[in-house]
Amino acid sequence: MAGKEYDFMLFGATGYTGRLCAKFIVKNYNTNTRWAVAGRSPAALKRLVSDLAVLNPDRTPPGVVTFTKLDEAEIGPLVQKTCVVINGIGPFHRFSTPIVAACAKSGTHYVDFTTETLWMRDIIDKYEKLAVESGAVLIPGITPGGPPDLLAYLIASEILTIDDSGTSEVISAGKLDIQGMSGGSATTVLDSLATWGPWWFLFGNSWILAPRATVPSKIPRPPFMSWLFGYRQVSELGGALTTSFVGINNEPIVHRSCAKNPKLYGTKFHFKEYLPVGKSRWNFLSAGFVHFCTYFGVLVISIPPLRALLRMLLPAAGLGPDIAEARAGESVVYHAVGIPSSRQDMRAHAVFQRQGSLYEFTALMACVAARVIRDKTAIRGFQGGFSTPSSLGMEYVEALRGAGVEIGVSLEPCKLL
Ligand SMILES: NC(=O)c1ccc[n+]([C@@H]2O[C@H](COP(=O)([O-])OP(=O)(O)OC[C@H]3O[C@@H](n4cnc5c(N)ncnc54)[C@H](OP(=O)(O)O)[C@@H]3O)[C@@H](O)[C@H]2O)c1
Structure with missing residues (x-):
């Protein structure tokens, strides 16, 4: 400049x-x-x-x-x-x-x-x-808002080529394989709970970042089983899903994108992020277990004396996971499926993944x-x-691809019809 x-x-x-x-x-x-x-x-x-x-x-x-x-x-x-x-x-x-x-x-x-x-x-x-x-x-x-936000954007762009009324829902399954947190990240989680309490993590508003005039009057509720036990089955995303600890921070970013660009996303758009729990026969039990552990964990570390105790165990500021080990064992993998508003016979699928240190x-x-x-x-x-x-x-998407991130999107006939 x-x-x-x-x-x-x-x-x-x-x-x-x-x-x-x-x-x-x-x-x-x-x-x-x-x-x-x-x-x-x-x-x-x-x-x-x-x-x-x-x-x-x-x-x-x-x-x-x-x-x-x-x-x-x-x-x-x-x-x-x-x-x-x-x-x-x-x-x-x-x-x-x-x-x-x-x-x-x-x-x-x-x-x-x-x-x-x-x-x-x-x-x-x-x-x-x-x-x-x-x-x-x-x-x-x-x-962590970037990957789901980019997937929702790619899906909405793809769906707009076949459906003028845009996208009704994007469901995402995001998994961060992390081996350890930095002192700065862990302090931030604890300080956020100290400042705002646990309620944001438990009952946050996924449209909180959208300009207020654009928030839909009726926000779709998650299915009952998902609300109570975290469990949701989306076969296009490889099986069962459950509550994601980072989901409530990512959803508002996607909804802000939607609110600022209704021509692309449509007027019925909704985004939900989950954590995948796999295909096993008992995956509904895993989903419930993860859901309750997430909520219970947030409540426990909201208790000031326990938080104070935890602070003593954290890595010091400036320290974090060993980079060589993180490169070998960490990854970010997001899959998402998008449902067009009118064309129920089609689905958009997108993937965003990278192997290596999350930091x-x-x-x-x-x-x-x-x-x-x-x-x-x-x-x-x-x-x-x-x-x-x-x-x-797309400049950002292409630049990320150039830096080694795998990002893909495709339109396919809906297999469930
Ligand atoms: N979203 C994500 O994926 C992601 C990933 C990584 C980190 N983060 C976030 O990024 C933040 C930093 O994490 P980190 O692990 O890098 O933390 P860190 O190692 O503790 O580094 C914090 C940095 O902030 C500076 N700093 C802290 N307090 C300051 C003050 N009062 N005045 C001026 N400078 C100050 C420190 O400077 P000095 O060296 O002078 O102390 C240091 O450069 C955290 O909030 C973390 O949650 C997010």
Whole structure:
């Protein structure tokens, strides 16, 4: 972007996920990319820059940007130096509001990987108008919301080719094979429960991020068995499904995409995310077990003394799973099926999967999105405001494919008719 010192500025670069973002940039962005690492510790940033130089000595090293306090007065002038901010400072609801505010005011584009949906609602309420005026494109929650949001987008696009009235439902089965959490992620789960209590996880509103005027008056209820025991049978998704711990944070992102683009999704659209539990004869028991464990687990860690106890067992800030082990054992796999509004004889199927470390995957999703935002906004302008991963469209899908993510979509006759 003309007049900016940097294309990208990475906040939280010294954290576990921030360092993975920095490494992704060094390995994958053009060697002459103008970028900076931002943080509060000059010594930690200096160490990071030396580590990055070892990874790829031929590239221009990042600038180093330091601040003493995360407040708008100090952060405002810093974000003005860059086209896009990639932010890894979490728990986001505790620390990152001033960064979002500064970006919204200055027209600086922004991406992060928060899971704090209620914080997203808060920053949309506070800064949407400013961002629309300044032209800042703000995409919080690029993971874990990105994969289901992109699948729903691809399915809706595919269905629109055969059904003018759009899509009535997308059901997704998403599985994250994770071997361990970082200190930052675990702290964020506990801090979110401390701030908002367990009710969001248990009874959250999947349309909470949509502009209020667009929320449907009648939201489809899940089937009774699914509501009570978590259990839902969707043969097109390979068997039984159950309650997903991350589903309630992902569904609002998909519904925001739908609300902002009713021509694509149609007016009856609904999205639901589950966790797959497989094909065994007793899978309804597994579904019920996972459902109750999820609810029980959330309630238990909402009890302050137990939460305090758990904090003592967490990895320290800045630490996380061993990357070599995570690369070998972790994966993200999403399947989804879409039902057209009128054409009951057809179904759209989509898949999104990648083998490897989930924290590296988060870094990949954020850094690829940041690059697409930089390119899209530079070439033909882009409407400012709070957006979703799928607003980056096929450019984002293609860039993710280029970075090794398998993404596919197809239309098929419905086998159940
Ligand atoms: N959605 C996903 O898939 C996903 C994946 C990974 C992480 N996350 C989220 O991303 C966040 C970071 O996770 P992480 O594991 O990378 O955490 P981490 O290792 O603890 O890193 C946190 C970063 O934030 C900075 N920071 C913390 N408090 C600060 C403050 N008051 N002022 C300035 N900087 C501050 C730290 O700087 P210092 O080094 O100076 O302390 C560090 O750079 C968490 O909220 C986590 O839930 C989400």
